[in-house]
Amino acid sequence: MGGRNGTRARTGPSMADVAALAGVSSQTVSRVSMGLDNVRPATREKVRSAMDRLGYAPNSAARALRYGSFGTIGMIAHRLARTGESRTVEAVVEAARVEGYTVTLVDLESPTSDDMTAAVARLGHQAIDGLVIVRAEAAGPETLALPPGLPVVVSDSRFVGHHPAVGADQTAGARLAVEHLLGLGHRTVHHVSGPDDSGPAQMRIDAWRATLEAAGRDVPAVVRGDWSAASGYEAGLRLARDPDVTAVFCANDETATGLLHALHEVGRRVPQDISVVGFDDIYLAEQLWPPLTTVAQDFREIGRRLVDLLLQQVRDDEALVDVHEAVPTRLVVRESTGPAPA
Amino acid sequence: MGGRNGTRARTGPSMADVAALAGVSSQTVSRVSMGLDNVRPATREKVRSAMDRLGYAPNSAARALRYGSFGTIGMIAHRLARTGESRTVEAVVEAARVEGYTVTLVDLESPTSDDMTAAVARLGHQAIDGLVIVRAEAAGPETLALPPGLPVVVSDSRFVGHHPAVGADQTAGARLAVEHLLGLGHRTVHHVSGPDDSGPAQMRIDAWRATLEAAGRDVPAVVRGDWSAASGYEAGLRLARDPDVTAVFCANDETATGLLHALHEVGRRVPQDISVVGFDDIYLAEQLWPPLTTVAQDFREIGRRLVDLLLQQVRDDEALVDVHEAVPTRLVVRESTGPAPA
DNA sequence: CGTTAACATGTTTACGTAAACATCATCCGC
DNA sequence: GCGGATGATGTTTACGTAAACATGTTAACG
Numbered sequence: 001m002g003g004r005n006g007t008r009a010r011t012g013p014s015m016a017d018v019a020a021l022a023g024v025s026s027q028t029v030s031r032v033s034m035g036l037d038n039v040r041p042a043t044r045e046k047v048r049s050a051m052d053r054l055g056y057a058p059n060s061a062a063r064a065l066r067y068g069s070f071g072t073i074g075m076i077a078h079r080l081a082r083t084g085e086s087r088t089v090e091a092v093v094e095a096a097r098v099e100g101y102t103v104t105l106v107d108l109e110s111p112t113s114d115d116m117t118a119a120v121a122r123l124g125h126q127a128i129d130g131l132v133i134v135r136a137e138a139a140g141p142e143t144l145a146l147p148p149g150l151p152v153v154v155s156d157s158r159f160v161g162h163h164p165a166v167g168a169d170q171t172a173g174a175r176l177a178v179e180h181l182l183g184l185g186h187r188t189v190h191h192v193s194g195p196d197d198s199g200p201a202q203m204r205i206d207a208w209r210a211t212l213e214a215a216g217r218d219v220p221a222v223v224r225g226d227w228s229a230a231s232g233y234e235a236g237l238r239l240a241r242d243p244d245v246t247a248v249f250c251a252n253d254e255t256a257t258g259l260l261h262a263l264h265e266v267g268r269r270v271p272q273d274i275s276v277v278g279f280d281d282i283y284l285a286e287q288l289w290p291p292l293t294t295v296a297q298d299f300r301e302i303g304r305r306l307v308d309l310l311l312q313q314v315r316d317d318e319a320l321v322d323v324h325e326a327v328p329t330r331l332v333v334r335e336s337t338g339p340a341p342a
Numbered sequence: 343m344g345g346r347n348g349t350r351a352r353t354g355p356s357m358a359d360v361a362a363l364a365g366v367s368s369q370t371v372s373r374v375s376m377g378l379d380n381v382r383p384a385t386r387e388k389v390r391s392a393m394d395r396l397g398y399a400p401n402s403a404a405r406a407l408r409y410g411s412f413g414t415i416g417m418i419a420h421r422l423a424r425t426g427e428s429r430t431v432e433a434v435v436e437a438a439r440v441e442g443y444t445v446t447l448v449d450l451e452s453p454t455s456d457d458m459t460a461a462v463a464r465l466g467h468q469a470i471d472g473l474v475i476v477r478a479e480a481a482g483p484e485t486l487a488l489p490p491g492l493p494v495v496v497s498d499s500r501f502v503g504h505h506p507a508v509g510a511d512q513t514a515g516a517r518l519a520v521e522h523l524l525g526l527g528h529r530t531v532h533h534v535s536g537p538d539d540s541g542p543a544q545m546r547i548d549a550w551r552a553t554l555e556a557a558g559r560d561v562p563a564v565v566r567g568d569w570s571a572a573s574g575y576e577a578g579l580r581l582a583r584d585p586d587v588t589a590v591f592c593a594n595d596e597t598a599t600g601l602l603h604a605l606h607e608v609g610r611r612v613p614q615d616i617s618v619v620g621f622d623d624i625y626l627a628e629q630l631w632p633p634l635t636t637v638a639q640d641f642r643e644i645g646r647r648l649v650d651l652l653l654q655q656v657r658d659d660e661a662l663v664d665v666h667e668a669v670p671t672r673l674v675v676r677e678s679t680g681p682a683p684a
Numbered sequence: 685c686g687t688t689a690a691c692a693t694g695t696t697t698a699c700g701t702a703a704a705c706a707t708c709a710t711c712c713g714c
Numbered sequence: 715g716c717g718g719a720t721g722a723t724g725t726t727t728a729c730g731t732a733a734a735c736a737t738g739t740t741a742a743c744g
Contacts, residue, residue: 014699014700015700015702025724025725026701026702027701027702027723027724027725030701031722038723039723040722043722043723058700059407059700059701060469061403061410061412062407062699062702063700063702064406064701065403065404065407066700066701066729068729070403070469072446072469080428080431080432080435081428081431081432081625082625086422086423086428086431089431090422090423093422094449097448097451102416102464102465103446103447104446104447105431105444105447106439106444107432107435107439109439122444123444127402127469147354147397147399149354149397229625229626229629232629233629254626257626257629257630260629260631261629261631261633264631264632283423286571287572287574287596287600288603289606289631290606356729356730356731357730357732358730367693367694368732369694369695369733370694372731372732372733373692375732380693381692382691382693385692400730401729401730403730404699404729404730404731404732405730405731405732406731407729407731408698408699408732408733409731409732410699687743688742688743689741689742689743690739691738691741692737692740693736693738694736695735695737696733698731698733698734699731699733700729702728702729703727703728703729704725704728705724705725706725706726708721708722709720709722710721710722711718711719712719713717713718
């Protein structure tokens with residue numbers, strides 16, 4: 001694995017050292033350390049001062065070994081500075097904190113199945129009680145060799161039936177976006193999608209198509225993106241050439257940002273000429289120009305439920321494979337959408 | 343602390359179980375597990391299949407206890423979905439992966455000294471070999487009660503002399519931004535700053551002021567921001583009222599985004615009427631409208647050096663308090679800056 | 685065929701903590 | 715003032731791993 005110090009590393013004073021200095025047994029030190037009350041105040045004080053003098057801190061490895069628990073959740077993500085990713089990471093970290101857990105992050109070099117497997121293997125050797133997998137793009141549920149018995153939750157619904165999953169309600173969200181645009185009088189809605197191998201991206205595509213079909217509208221060809229702003233920019237340049245395009249639904253807000261850029265550049269006005277809707281409601285969405293109409297994901301709730309579901313498995317020691325929770329999304333209407341041009 | 347399962351948690355099969363099934367000693371299992379070569383192929387195979395059958399995974403707590411090392415770096419950040427934060431987190435996680443380490447994240451509820459102390463206390467009980475503190479806004483170096491002997495690095499230079507620090511070269515970066523604007527003919531440059539209690543924010547203010555003074559220009563009053571896009575928006579509304587304002591240097595790209603929003607809204611053209619420069623070079627900067635001229639931080643390099651410096655202390659077991667590395671910044675000129683209006 | 689080296693494998697031990705159990709002192713009521 | 719209860723403290727042990735040391739087995743060479 002590497003990374004380890006070959007020999008003994010920083011190992012501070014142990015309970016035995018404190019005990020020797022305080023003139024008590026190490027068990028008494030343990031009692032003080034855990035805050036039990038069956039210790040005489042005078043003794044407690046002796047131990048406390050010995051701890052302070054030596055700079056004692058409990059060894060969490062030993063504790064973990066004793067308890068079989070680390071108070072730590074593992075999390076696998078790819079390119080975590082991306083908007084959706086970082087919001088999810090933040091939310092999971094926050095929810096974990098409330099439960100008294102910390103989060104250990106591993107990022108993937110690439111979202112390939114191999115890298116995912118490597119990451120899982122590395123985390124399997126790490127000190128975690130459970131695992132959260134965020135947007136497992138390329139890796140399918142079958143290809144994942146997880147340590148048996150390790151509780152897992154996933155924020156990608158392709159894993160339903162394999163692992164419990166929590167995610168935004170992609171389908172309803174995409175429908176909201178498309179219906180909003182149709183309601184403004186647009187004849188149809190174009191879509192700049194996420195990458196092929198992403199479950200959420202596929203769900204947004206499907207819901208977009210289904211909504212158009214249900215309304216009896218033409219379904220234009222999907223413009224492939226990859227979540228990036230750059231792909232949105234390119235898509236924008238392409239779509240702007242077609243004067244029939246009056247409404248675009250982007251797979252995420254970054255893509256939408258790039259699209260807006262392209263439209264500004266070629267002089268198409270938003271929303272007068274073209275309306276744009278994003279997905280995620282990133283922090284910057286309301287400060288873009290124009291402020292972006294988007295489908296808000298409740299990241300905080302998603303993080304909370306991911307952690308809940310994970311800890312439920314950790315505590316009860318049973319897998320919940322069939323669970324799939326869809327967290328409601330809501331449309332946030334700002335200024336990037338307007339009535340279809342006459 | 344909380345969070346622990348009261349009784350024994352998931353504890354899979356141990357080496358002893360594998361050894362029993364394979365008919366060898368646990369030490370042989372250990373050898374196979376560690377990939378040593380002094381095991382007969384036939385024996386290795388027996389052990390391997392026993393491992394597979396039982397679903398054996400090494401217990402990292404026991405390993406950590408044995409080695410005194412976790413292969414894990416702790417990281418404290420606040421609001422980590424923020425641009426600069428998430429880029430730094432990403433960079434540190436990536437650099438740590440290269441070194442064979444994972445990163446345990448704790449986010450602060452608020453950047454107060456109390457919360458910081460609580461976070462440190464919680465991490466002190468966690469399984470980490472060293473600690474990275476990112477932008478310790480409110481908490482000063484003195485107020486931090488760190489576990490003695492725990493290697494620490496900080497990405498905020500107020501900690502120089504207390505802990506080794508790595509950060510972007512704020513001063514040079516701010517100077518680049520201001521000189522760029524002066525070079526375009528602007529008489530002076532206004533500044534929307536970060537929060538009072540931030541070290542980097544203060545350094546950017548100081549460098550902005552020093553550069554203006556060195557050029558013999560008027561130094562306008564600082565407009566206080568708080569890193570957020572919303573604060574940039576408000577600052578923008580305020581600054582737009584003053585027709586003398588032709589150039590604004592924002593403390594970060596989010597603030598700049600909000601500022602652009604405000605300027606668009608009131609009809610001031612960028613860069614024809616007002617030039618805007620940001621700081622950070624977030625992923626979206628080049629896709630904003632107009633694409634944002636900004637001071638790029640080399641987050642990847644910062645992350646790498648933070649991890650290097652930390653692991654150096656971990657491995658050599660000595661503190662490097664006097665180290666302070668400033669990673670060069672560079673100006674990325676895009677379209678939000680232009681010649682001063684005539 | 686015997687001696688020895690080289691290698692494979694087993695045994696013992698320590699890492700730091702905390703539960704379980706054992707012991708010892710103190711204080712209460714009669 | 716004595717038996718028993720209560721509470722404080724000490725002792726033993728196990729958690730899973732891997733280093734250090736010990737032993738056994740095979741092969742090579744004279």
